[in-house]
Amino acid sequence: MSSEMTGYDEERIGQLLRLLPPAPQGWIEAAQELPAARATLDELVARAEADAAFRRRLEADLESAIAAAGFEPSPLVVSRLRQLLKAV
Amino acid sequence: MAATDQTDAQLVSRCRDGDPAAWNEFVERFSRYVYAIAVRGFRLAHHDCEDVFQEVFARAYERLPELRSDDAVRPWLAQLTRRLCIDRLRVAARDAPGEADPDAAAMEDVLASLDEAMAVRAALEAVGRPCSEILDRFFCRDESYRTIGEALQIPAGTIASRISRCLDKVRVELDGRKRAPRAS
Numbered sequence: 158m159s160s161e162m163t164g165y166d167e168e169r170i171g172q173l174l175r176l177l178p179p180a181p182q183g184w185i186e187a188a189q190e191l192p193a194a195r196a197t198l199d200e201l202v203a204r205a206e207a208d209a210a211f212r213r214r215l216e217a218d219l220e221s222a223i224a225a226a227g228f229e230p231s232p233l234v235v236s237r238l239r240q241l242l243k244a245v
Numbered sequence: 246m247a248a249t250d251q252t253d254a255q256l257v258s259r260c261r262d263g264d265p266a267a268w269n270e271f272v273e274r275f276s277r278y279v280y281a282i283a284v285r286g287f288r289l290a291h292h293d294c295e296d297v298f299q300e301v302f303a304r305a306y307e308r309l310p311e312l313r314s315d316d317a318v319r320p321w322l323a324q325l326t327r328r329l330c331i332d333r334l335r336v337a338a339r340d341a342p343g344e345a346d347p348d349a350a351a352m353e354d355v356l357a358s359l360d361e362a363m364a365v366r367a368a369l370e371a372v373g374r375p376c377s378e379i380l381d382r383f384f385c386r387d388e389s390y391r392t393i394g395e396a397l398q399i400p401a402g403t404i405a406s407r408i409s410r411c412l413d414k415v416r417v418e419l420d421g422r423k424r425a426p427r428a429s
Contacts, residue, residue: 167409170419173361173362174362174385175385176281177278177359178277178281179277179280179386180276180277181295184298185272187299188272188299188302189272191303192268192306240303
């Protein structure tokens with residue numbers, strides 16, 4: 158097969174493949190957890206909007222406040238909630 | 246239909262319909278793209294890159310229903326990633342003056358190369374195993390012949406010729422796609 162048909166030769170294909178290394182597996186898995194974390198995040202944000210004392214506890218110590226509210230303070234939930242609280 | 250046969254639009258549609266497997270596939274399909282923009286395009290530090298990566302997918306998950314054209318998901322993700330990277334650099338520049346936004350023209354070149362790389366990546370996945378794994382390990386994970394041979398239980402001395410044959414298969418696949426363009 159000639160490279161003239163596609164404009165790609167072996168070297169070019171290799172160069173392009175090298176441009177896309179895998180992201181760290183932990184990052185991928187965390188992003189894939191988003192749908193499962195969504196219900197937790199929705200509830201925590203709703204409580205923060207409705208309860209000023211709870212919001213202050215979250216702002217003081219996010220992980221402890223999430224755990225005290227009965228949720229697992231996974232890294233994804235903690236980081237995402239931190240972002241969401243800035244917007245609330 | 247195999248995941249690799251689906252267009253981006255079909256995958257987005259499945260995500261929107263709440264298909265439980267679709268989101269995992271979505272993250273798998275675009276993770277390298279988002280990562281490469283942050284690392285190669287903006288050269289973000291590792292921790293900044295991780296924050297941007299998670300924020301991109303979080304916003305994508307939340308806003309996917311608002312996407313106007315399912316075919317446009319890749320440029321949409323590129324734009325989202327780019328904006329978040331620039332925000333991150335601007336925050337860093339406040340702490341370390343002198344850091345500037347990257348050159349816009351250079352960034353367009355990087356994105357064009359990454360789009361081309363995504364097309365090659367799709368062809369690689371269509372070729373399937375063992376070629377996709379051999380080429381991924383060699384080019385994307387920078388593994389040695391020995392490591393690849395041990396992982397795939399094939400003689401290390403045959404890896405170079407296998408790589409060459411596999412690259413040829415990818416080229417044939419790319420040629421087929423060029424003659425019969427897909428939606429994405």
